[in-house]
Amino acid sequence: MVEVLGRVTVVGGGPVGLLLAxxxxxxxAQPLVLEASDGTERYTRSFGQRAVNGRSAQTLALRGLVPALEAAQTAWAAQLAAAGQETKEGDQLAHVLQMMREGRSKGHFGGLPLGTGSGDSGRAYMMKQHMLEQVIADWVAGLGVRIETNAQVVAVHDEGTGVVAELADGRSLHAGYLVGCDGGRSTVRKKAGFAFPGTPPTMTGRVAAAQLSDQDTLATVLRGPNGLVNGLMVPGEITTVEFDGTGPTEREAPMTPTELADSMLRAGGMKVTVARLDSGTxxxxNTRQADTYRRGRVLLAGDAAHVHSPIGGQGLNLGLQDAANLGWKxxxxxxxxxxxxxxxxxxAERHPIGARVLRNTRAQVALLRPGPQVDALREVLTETLAIPAAHEYFGALVSGADVDYAPDSAQMLVGRFLPDAFQPLAVEHMGDxxxxxxxLVGSEGIRAAVDGSDRVRFVYCKMSGADVTALLVRPDGYVAWVGVDTESAGLSEALDQWCALPSARSSSGG
Ligand SMILES: Cc1cc2nc3c(=O)[nH]c(=O)nc-3n(C[C@H](O)[C@H](O)[C@H](O)COP(=O)(O)OP(=O)(O)OC[C@H]3O[C@@H](n4cnc5c(N)ncnc54)[C@H](O)[C@@H]3O)c2cc1C
Incomplete structure (x- = not known):
């Protein structure tokens, strides 16, 4: 029998699979990442640019990755500047993206800008997806994670005591658990029998590396006759969204210059000639979510677990948070x-969050549909966003700052991400x-609860004026327990529930 204790197969080496590993x-644990492509595809499929939202940035900060994120964003900004990318007057979408790059915005909701006053203080970063993947890949390489490229998984079998992954090259690999991080068309999800209910496509998006015969005619149209055209977000790329009611009828065939030009006309009313089209997707x-994220020894994370419109830029962030939640558990x-x-x-924790993102991306799609009724809705929402509390609500929604894993907890902080005031301490001490x-008060009882444990790092840091005396923070940065006095009431139970700490288990009788 193959020894599988500690072994986890991660199918898919995209951003989610890498972070999870x-x-x-x-x-x-001993993760093995199986990636179907040869690794270079990472660059070619990196269309558009990605917003790493406030919460994802805070998560990556816990692992010491802020300098790398800063460097990636700076490199991306330099590429945009070198390409002479400028925000034109009245170009709302490009304006929002520019603000995000400068740290002045949390993002947008259906194209309506959200400033930094909204939600938490976590800063968003803009970059190409392959740049973010490189940041995570470098970190993972430093940890000694094994990654096999050209390793396509074609079947999975949960054998009760372990999982077998069958590869296209004929090999069978055994592990204790297997996680499908293999994207929206996940083989793992299909082979392991997860249901994937949801709603079918109502729009067709196209993004292409393309050039017009007259580049000066290129613009961004947010409220076109039947959709939008984004011609200025990324140098050399053109994006269109058409509300055609059906979604793409053709997925695999190469995109042609005529297809893109026709789409720009229908979506944005722009009459152009596409002189060159190098590649497009x-x-x-299509908005769907797996009914559960775990069936026995097979789990799903990222796009494999949920798909939705990329409008609003949340899919990647949602997946990164899945990985952060699942990894330590x-x-x-x-x-x-x-x-x-x-x-x-x-x-239990991630499915409701995914459902919430599906809901808000559906709402954002609705907000971009053409017509006077939607114009009116946008005006009403613009007025609503001028109310600080509403602005904060939407900011928290898109930045992931409103996530609460324990909404019924009597303690407000429990289930929420560590408050800003403590984050520098977490960044200093949670890299491992x-x-x-x-x-925060120097209590013997609190220290004694984790004495000698290799799972919990104890840090005493005197802090006067705080509402709490102690906090237990999970590896993903979420608060598992708070102390309100020098006693440690409830701490043993929290240690037992979340990290199965042996001493805590015996002291709590668990
Ligand atoms: C145009 C566009 C713009 C977007 N903008 C944003 C944005 O601004 N912000 C945001 O948060 N999200 C955005 N997204 C969504 C984001 O790109 C995805 O949510 C993200 O890539 C999901 O990461 P993942 O690791 O789950 O899956 P993927 O990135 O799809 O990675 C899956 C990996 O699995 C591999 N794989 C697949 N099948 C197998 C197999 N059978 N065996 C082995 N390996 C396999 C693939 O080769 C791939 O490397 C956008 C998406 C698009 C299309």
Whole structure:
């Protein structure tokens, strides 16, 4: 029998698979990433640009990746500047993106700008997707994670005591658990029998590396006759969205210059000649979510678990948060240090968040449809966004700052990401992916609860004026427990529930 303890197969080496593999490694598991492509595809499929939202940036900050994010964004800004990319007067979409690059915006909701006053203080970053993937890939390489390219998984079998991945080259690889991070058309999801309910496409998006015969006619049209054209977001790329009611009828055939020109006319009313089209891809607002993120020893994360329109830029961020939530839990369970029930909290916590993103992206698609009724809706929403509380609500929605894994908790901080005031401490102490127990008052009882534990880092940091005396922070940055006095009431239970700490288990009788 093959020894599978600690082994986890991660299918797909996109951003989500890579981050998950890093988190698993930090947690003590042995992940193996199987990536179907040869690795170079990362660059060619990197159309458009990506907003790494405030929450994702805070998550990556815990692993010390802010300098790399800064460098990637600076490199991207330099490329835009070198291409002479300028925001034209009245070009709303380009204006929002420019503001995001400068750290002055959280993003947009259906093209309506959201300033930094909204939501949390986490800063968003703009870059190409392959740049973000490189940031994560470099970190993962430093952790010694094994990645196999040209390794396409064609079938998975959950054998009860382990999972077998069958590869196109005929090999069978065994592991204790397997996670499908293999994108929207996930083989893992289909082969493992996950249901994927949702709503079919109503729009066709196209993005292409293309040039017009007269580049000066290129513009961005947000409210076109039947959609939008984004000609200025990324130098050399043109994006169109058409509300055709059907979605792309053709997925695989290469895009032609005529197809793009016709789409620009229908969507934005722009009469142009496309002189050159090097490559292009189509997308839609197909909106679906797996019914559960775990079936036995097979789990899903990222686009494999949920797909939706890219409008609003949340898919990547949603997937990164799946990986951050799952990584430490699966590492504990796969290495035999925590019971299976910890894995059930993955679907319980992440599925509602995914459903919420599906809802808000559907709403954003509706807000971009043509017609006077939608124009009126946009005006009403623009007025609403002028109300600070509403602005904050929408900002938190798109930046992921409103995530609350324990909405019913009596303690407001429990289930929420660590508050801003403590984040520098977390960044300093959580690079190795362990739990953090922050003691703000110097309590013996709190320290004693984790004495000798290798899963929890204890840090005493005197902080007067805080509403709490101590915090237990999970490896993903979310608060598991707060102390309100020098006693440690509830701490053993939290340690037992989240990190199955042996001493805590015995002291709590669990
Ligand atoms: C035009 C466009 C703009 C977007 N803009 C944004 C944005 O601004 N912000 C945002 O948050 N999101 C955005 N998104 C969404 C974002 O790109 C995706 O959500 C993100 O790439 C999902 O990451 P993933 O790792 O889950 O999947 P993927 O990036 O799809 O990676 C899956 C990986 O699995 C591999 N794979 C597939 N099948 C197999 C197999 N059988 N065996 C082994 N490997 C396999 C693939 O080769 C790939 O490397 C946009 C998407 C599009 C199309």
């Amino acid at each position: 890093g988190e698993l490694r930090l947690g003590g 189509r997308f839609s607002d 699966l590492a504990l369970v796969a290495t035999g240090r925590a019971p299976e029930r910890l894995l059930d909290t993955y679907t 992916g362990r739990f953090l127990l922050l003691d």
